[in-house]
Amino acid sequence: MKFALLRWLYNLLVVLLTPLLLLYLLLRSRKDPAYRRRFAERFGLVVPVGAAKGGVLLHTVSVGEFNAAKPLVNQLLASLKLPLLVSCTTPTASEAIQSFAPGQLQHAYLPFDYPWLTKRWLKALSPRLVMVMETELWPNLLQACFELGIPVQLVNARLSARSAKGYRRFYWLTAGLLARISLVQTQDRNSARRFKALGAARVENAGNIKFDLQIPPHSTALAAQLKPQLQGRKVWVAASTHAGEDEVLLQACQQLKAQIPELLLVLVPRHKERFDSVATLIEQAGLRYCRRSLQQWPEADTAVWLADSMGELLSWYQLADWVFIGGSLIERGGHNPLEAMAFAKPVLSGPYVFNFAVLFSALKKQQAVQFAADASAISTALMQWQQQPGLAEQLGQAGYQLFCQQQGAVARLLLRTQQLLALQDFVSEEKSSSVLWADTSFFSELSTAGFSEKPAQISADCLRPQFWQQQQAVVGSSKGRHTVWFVKAAGTEWVLRHYYRGGLVGKLNKDWFWPVPVAQSRAMAEFRLLRQMHQAGLPVPLPGLALFQRRGFGYSADILLQRIEGAVDLSQLLQQRALSPAEWQQVGAMIRAFHTEQIWHSDLNCHNILLADGRFYLIDFDKCAQRGGQQWKAATLARLRRSLRKEQQQLPQFHWQDADFQALMQGYKLTQHLTEHGSSNQD
Numbered sequence: 001m002k003f004a005l006l007r008w009l010y011n012l013l014v015v016l017l018t019p020l021l022l023l024y025l026l027l028r029s030r031k032d033p034a035y036r037r038r039f040a041e042r043f044g045l046v047v048p049v050g051a052a053k054g055g056v057l058l059h060t061v062s063v064g065e066f067n068a069a070k071p072l073v074n075q076l077l078a079s080l081k082l083p084l085l086v087s088c089t090t091p092t093a094s095e096a097i098q099s100f101a102p103g104q105l106q107h108a109y110l111p112f113d114y115p116w117l118t119k120r121w122l123k124a125l126s127p128r129l130v131m132v133m134e135t136e137l138w139p140n141l142l143q144a145c146f147e148l149g150i151p152v153q154l155v156n157a158r159l160s161a162r163s164a165k166g167y168r169r170f171y172w173l174t175a176g177l178l179a180r181i182s183l184v185q186t187q188d189r190n191s192a193r194r195f196k197a198l199g200a201a202r203v204e205n206a207g208n209i210k211f212d213l214q215i216p217p218h219s220t221a222l223a224a225q226l227k228p229q230l231q232g233r234k235v236w237v238a239a240s241t242h243a244g245e246d247e248v249l250l251q252a253c254q255q256l257k258a259q260i261p262e263l264l265l266v267l268v269p270r271h272k273e274r275f276d277s278v279a280t281l282i283e284q285a286g287l288r289y290c291r292r293s294l295q296q297w298p299e300a301d302t303a304v305w306l307a308d309s310m311g312e313l314l315s316w317y318q319l320a321d322w323v324f325i326g327g328s329l330i331e332r333g334g335h336n337p338l339e340a341m342a343f344a345k346p347v348l349s350g351p352y353v354f355n356f357a358v359l360f361s362a363l364k365k366q367q368a369v370q371f372a373a374d375a376s377a378i379s380t381a382l383m384q385w386q387q388q389p390g391l392a393e394q395l396g397q398a399g400y401q402l403f404c405q406q407q408g409a410v411a412r413l414l415l416r417t418q419q420l421l422a423l424q425d426f427v428s429e430e431k432s433s434s435v436l437w438a439d440t441s442f443f444s445e446l447s448t449a450g451f452s453e454k455p456a457q458i459s460a461d462c463l464r465p466q467f468w469q470q471q472q473a474v475v476g477s478s479k480g481r482h483t484v485w486f487v488k489a490a491g492t493e494w495v496l497r498h499y500y501r502g503g504l505v506g507k508l509n510k511d512w513f514w515p516v517p518v519a520q521s522r523a524m525a526e527f528r529l530l531r532q533m534h535q536a537g538l539p540v541p542l543p544g545l546a547l548f549q550r551r552g553f554g555y556s557a558d559i560l561l562q563r564i565e566g567a568v569d570l571s572q573l574l575q576q577r578a579l580s581p582a583e584w585q586q587v588g589a590m591i592r593a594f595h596t597e598q599i600w601h602s603d604l605n606c607h608n609i610l611l612a613d614g615r616f617y618l619i620d621f622d623k624c625a626q627r628g629g630q631q632w633k634a635a636t637l638a639r640l641r642r643s644l645r646k647e648q649q650q651l652p653q654f655h656w657q658d659a660d661f662q663a664l665m666q667g668y669k670l671t672q673h674l675t676e677h678g679s680s681n682q683d
Helices: 002-016 018-029 063-079 091-099 115-125 139-148 161-169 171-178 189-197 217-230 246-257 272-284 313-319 338-342 354-365 375-387 389-405 409-423 440-445 465-470 503-508 522-535 570-576 581-596 631-650 658-678
Strands: 056-059 084-088 106-109 129-133 152-157 183-186 203-205 234-241 263-269 289-291 304-306 322-325 347-349 369-371 426-430 434-439 474-479 483-489 492-498 543-551 554-562 609-612 615-618
Touching (some): 002 018, 002 171, 063 084, 084 091, 129 409, 183 189, 183 409, 189 354, 234 313, 246 263, 246 272, 263 272, 272 289, 272 304, 313 338, 322 375, 347 375, 347 389, 354 389, 434 440, 434 522, 465 474, 465 483, 522 543, 522 554, 570 609, 570 631
Parallel strands (some): 056 129, 084 106, 129 152, 183 203, 263 304, 289 304, 322 347
Antiparallel strands (some): 426 434, 434 543, 483 492, 543 554, 609 615
């Protein structure tokens, strides 16, 4: 309820701020006309359907995120059999995307985060998976994906202590947003820990994809083209600088000019709208300079080469003797030093590196970076490197070794991407009165009993007991509070279950539910959760079919699940015999496996735990979910204990004692210990 209220307030604020948004775009367009173009696309009125429909959407906010994502984009293009659409929000990123792998990538602006526009845009695009680079949490984008049943994968995510503190101030909104993300894959363990603390359900540390940097051939070619102009020069590259830093760097350049006459500062401002103002600063400093954008070349007395061009930083790094990482002399938090590390360049940084605190901490530990807070300290450090070239080389090599050790993030990301796409690999048939989901593996099971393996032959009739009776395929039923049917096809038994309302409401309204998005209806939510758990190797029934049946402005629902043959529920079993301590430990380990995957069972009791062929299973995942946090885990265990005590009190013979639960907890805690200490990838 709190999340819904906060979303409503957020949406109201978005609407009220629309005039300011338009004003912002117009003001930005004074320096960059691209900001006043493609307005219809920005507001979701133009939808990139066609070749992009039914594929994967990768959102990269700006050019920095897209550049970081290039190794991932290359691998997605090579491995996916689906279209790939890359979205962004800035014109510079749009230019970079459109110039990258032309003809292979689809591209569009992500629309502004209005609820109705975002959902309309996603429905038309129908992506099977939405991937979001780093930490771009747009409430309506995530809510629309949640309602439409589109999994969201947050990749290369990072969360600094400062940002986490800010998110905690809006915990109810943040927790609600993170609950709508299928998987968070972070750059480092600290980020993983912070995401978990904020309520994310499924989090893992995959590593930083920038360590999987692939050098584009054109960058190497450009470096080779520029290298003759730098013969005999000591090249100092100051990368991605911001206002307030250029003045300090130019002052350091002035101080070094007399001592290192061959020094050439290559100054690379972060944003292109600052190019002219930085040129003015160089003139005011009295330093002779040339501009890359004007195709000017440095002469013997040129002190500064202004790299006022976009997309060439990798080439400059290849040509550098020393590198300064911008954004670190001011409280901007610094930029990523990985690209400099990839070329074994000695790295100098200012003191403000909180955006990449973990990486800079590792560099410091490896003695692969030096820090300087002002012009004097910068000139002192560079003078030391000039006098001790072995020290500079040692710093660069230490950084390069760290870079090589951390590679492999893209492979880990792609593994999870394929798994999330596999969860979407089912047939969905929508008619005016119903929506049917069918697991693709279900068709291979139905080669008899009048079925064809073609999806078109599977219909809502398959969720009706009468259909199976006509096929003479009903093999039994369970007549508890409501009847559950057991049916058989192609040698496999299935459980056919209709969804009923419980409690007092159920006496008045047997099986009609309030309207919700189809993907969040009772049958579809359980269908998707079961497929996810089955993929993770958890002991659950395989789902075959799920039906959403419209009734008035509400709905009813049915599901067909594979029956676990020969299974006996824990309550029945304990009426026959006692479980050994090893079996109770096995039950505890089984529950812990679900908790490790953050699976919350809303009604964990002894009737929902089955034993078949020596293995324990968990069933009945109606109204269950993947949930963040830890507090609920003890509550579910307590619920199971209460159900066992209740059966003990009500049944004349029930082989259970409180001591048995201690054995269960031993298995639970032992598995917890092994999970926490045996995985290098989980935080």
